[in-house]
Amino acid sequence: MLFAIYSLLSAGLFAVLDAGDVALTEAAVGAGISTILFLAVLALTGHEERPARGKNRLALTVVVATGACLIYAAGDLPEFGEPGNPPHVHVAPYYIEHAYTDMGVPNMVAAVLASYRSIDTMGEAFVILTAGLGVVALLSVPPRRRRHKHKPGKSEDDS
Amino acid sequence: MRTNGILRVIARFLIPLIMLFGLYIQFHGEYSPGGGFQAGVVFAAAWILFALIYGLDAALEVIPERAQFVLACLGVLLYCFVGLLGVVLGGRFLDFYPLLDSPHAAQQTGIVAVEFGVGVTVATCAMLFFTFFARRKREIDAAETGEDD
Numbered sequence: 001m002l003f004a005i006y007s008l009l010s011a012g013l014f015a016v017l018d019a020g021d022v023a024l025t026e027a028a029v030g031a032g033i034s035t036i037l038f039l040a041v042l043a044l045t046g047h048e049e050r051p052a053r054g055k056n057r058l059a060l061t062v063v064v065a066t067g068a069c070l071i072y073a074a075g076d077l078p079e080f081g082e083p084g085n086p087p088h089v090h091v092a093p094y095y096i097e098h099a100y101t102d103m104g105v106p107n108m109v110a111a112v113l114a115s116y117r118s119i120d121t122m123g124e125a126f127v128i129l130t131a132g133l134g135v136v137a138l139l140s141v142p143p144r145r146r147r148h149k150h151k152p153g154k155s156e157d158d159s
Numbered sequence: 160m161r162t163n164g165i166l167r168v169i170a171r172f173l174i175p176l177i178m179l180f181g182l183y184i185q186f187h188g189e190y191s192p193g194g195g196f197q198a199g200v201v202f203a204a205a206w207i208l209f210a211l212i213y214g215l216d217a218a219l220e221v222i223p224e225r226a227q228f229v230l231a232c233l234g235v236l237l238y239c240f241v242g243l244l245g246v247v248l249g250g251r252f253l254d255f256y257p258l259l260d261s262p263h264a265a266q267q268t269g270i271v272a273v274e275f276g277v278g279v280t281v282a283t284c285a286m287l288f289f290t291f292f293a294r295r296k297r298e299i300d301a302a303e304t305g306e307d308d
Contacts, residue, residue, distance in 0.1 A: 029196075037289065122242065143298050144302075
């Protein structure tokens with residue numbers, strides 16, 4: 001649920017920033033399909049989490065250290081919307097100036113995705129197909145009979 | 160959920176609209192925000208809503224599983240085919256200019272065709288995800304009840 005709300009909020013943020021395509025994607029994928037798939041997966045899992053034994057201090061240290069590094073690095077990020085930022089000086093000006101004369105397509109995002117960068121998009125399509133086939137391959141295995149094995153273990157824990 | 164009148168009426172009203180919106184952002188993607196990916200997801204969302212209300216079996220009668228597999232592959236193949244067509248007509252791979260005489264029309268045709276391929280693949284893959292996760296629940300239940308006997 002929180003993920004869906006988060007996605008919807010970021011979709012609103014993208015819409016405010018005039019990134020219509022990204023906002024539409026975020027709303028459709030993040031708030032729509034992901035939530036449904038999350039719910040479908042949650043319906044498959046058990047209702048109770050297995051209690052974790054002990055405290056993993058090493059994991060905590062790694063997470064805190066990585067987080068501290070990221071926060072420190074965030075200070076060096078270029079300022080938002082600065083015209084001299086790296087993404088704005090490479091190929092973007094060419095696309096902005098030539099997309100309409102090259103393609104006659106008003107939506108620059110579609111022109112970049114489908115024509116200038118069409119091999120990338122083909123890779124994306126293959127990634128999605130592969131993901132679909134992966135899910136099919138994983139979930140085609142008949143389910144193991146789990147209850148039988150866990151029941152003795154559970155009684156041990158209780159006693 | 161088939162018996163809940165409110166859900167059924169609302170879904171009946173909404174599903175065609177969602178599908179129409181999906182088709183709109185599919186074929187209007189070059190003029191307004193949208194494109195194959197978003198359109199595919201929106202179209203699949205309509206089908207998933209249908210499956211949630213009327214049950215997975217009814218939904219699989221509309222778009223059978225076999226059709227989902229075939230369409231998922233056909234979408235990607237359409238993309239590659241358009242790319243190869245450019246090579247056959249004397250250009251480079253995924254070069255849309257040789258497709259038609261007018262350069263703008265050629266680009267637009269290529270973009271629409273390619274986006275349609277992406278849309279079909281994305282829509283059917285999202286449907287496949289949902290189908291397999293939803294069916295898994297039933298399989299697990301069947302395995303567990305089979306054991307209790």
